[in-house]
Amino acid sequence: MTADDDPGLRRAANHRDPSTANADMPSENHARGHRERLRARFMRAGVEGLHDYELLELVLFRAIPRRDVKPLAKDLLRRFGGFAETIAAPVERLVEVKGVSQGVARELKIVHAAAIRLAQARVLKRPVISSWTELLAYCRAAMADDPIEQFRILFLDKKNILIADEVQQRGTVDHTPVYPREVVKRALELGASAIILVHNHPSGDPTPSRADIEMTNQIVKAAQALGLRVHDHLVIGKDREASFKTLGLL
Structure with missing residues (x-):
């Protein structure tokens, strides 16, 4: 059929x-x-x-x-x-x-x-010294693969506990404008006693540039005038990071 x-x-x-x-x-x-x-x-x-x-x-x-x-x-x-x-x-x-x-x-x-x-939760409200590995992991997660350069500040209290983490500026693929007065002003607003500077190099190479060094020196001078300490400046690359303190630049 x-x-x-x-x-x-x-x-x-x-x-x-x-x-x-x-x-x-x-x-x-x-x-x-x-x-x-x-x-x-x-x-x-x-x-x-x-x-x-x-x-x-x-x-x-x-x-x-x-x-x-x-x-x-x-x-x-x-x-x-x-x-x-x-x-x-x-x-x-x-x-x-x-x-x-x-x-x-x-x-x-x-x-x-x-x-x-998740990475941020592992470092906020904790002493930076005892969570340095987690801090670096957080910075890498947040910045290493960003195609745009960004500048962030980690704010610490008197016990070196991380109380805040903020992106201060975002720039281009190889430059971020940073204003030392704004950095110090924000630290005082948050009641911070010390700061750690962090920025990324989208090129992948974390070697500090001359501009990085000059900008850091300006922030250190502005911070010292108001009793603030700059513990370190970290430059985050693709697979590694550079520390101003370790390199003897701070």
Whole structure:
């Protein structure tokens, strides 16, 4: 009996798309199974049990509910160099990658913001001396992959406890205007007794420039006049940082 002979068969045939009826279901089932297995492995083994592209897949799952996101995850890693570099990339660069919508970029930036907030929580309200490793990790998370130079100040109380962390200025790819009077003024407003200066070099090389040294000397003089100490000036590069104190520049 054909569809032409039976009205019921004819209705069923009319509602079935022959190009997708049999092909979509296995694909969706496979994708769903892969996602469930990857999530289970993450819960069992943690981040150490995953490759960077797999961790990135877990993030992309939230923004792309059904499509296979492994190729996109690998494309992003090739483009930006690693998981940290990918989530830290500017939105305008992320959306240049085929398959990255504003929604996908937003999910990546949420993960980046959460990572920074977690690192910050480990150092705020704690003595800087005993949490120096965490402090450096926080600065790297917040600044190392920023394509724009930023200058931030860590404010300390009399016991060297970090009471505030603020971005003072943002500049260009290789310059940030800093005004010593504003730095000192803000320290006094917060009741700080000492400060640590921090800025990043988007070039990746943390070697202090002559301008960095001159600017630091100006801030030190302004701070000393009001009884404030400058403990250090950290320059954050791509994979390492430079300390003015360690280099004998402070």
